[in-house]
Amino acid sequence: QTLPRLYHQNVINHYSNPRNVGSFDKNDPNVGTGLVGAPACGDVMKLQIKIDEDSGKIVDACFKTFGCGSAIASSSVATEWVKGKSMDEVLTIKNTEIAKHLSLPPVKLHCSMLAEDAIKAAVKDAEAKRGKMNGNSKAAD
Ligand code: FES
Ligand code: FES
DSSP states (O other): OOOOOTTTTTHHHHHHHSSSSSOOTTTSSEEEEEEEEOOOTTTTEEEEEOOOTTTTTTTEEEEEESSSSHHHHHHHHHHHHHOOOBHHHHHHHHHHHHHHHHEEEEEEEHHHHHHHHHHHHHHHHHHHHHHHHHTTTOOOO
16 A cells, blocks of 8 residues: 655644544533634634633643645644643644644645634634633633
8 A cells, every 4th residue: 555655654644543533512611612714725624622720721622624634634733732731822833833743745734724723713712711701801802
């Protein structure tokens, strides 16, 4: 069996064995949901994070991606990277880091961009929910 030479081992690994595929209840007050689409190709990615109420850290993450192999691999990596971090920390994750980790070719950069956007959207959702719970409106913009 031959593997496409275009792709690095990490992308094949995350494509054929994606981590953290699934869904959390989006109505759970400790779950943030990011749903984003790529205008270029119409692919869609949903990434969810679960926040520990006390520490504010991300304790779990999952995704569902209707898209290409690079988008699936990017979301898989993203869910691995956000676990154990604070919401502020994961906002610094750049799509270029994900693309580098997977050795994505330039035409596939937008696939990793979906993952960065999905992380940001999930954090925004989680912060908005927490703001509501704590009675402040920090994340409302
Ligand atoms: Fe999986 Fe690095 S190969 S996150
Ligand atoms: Fe669009 Fe990969 S080709 S997300």
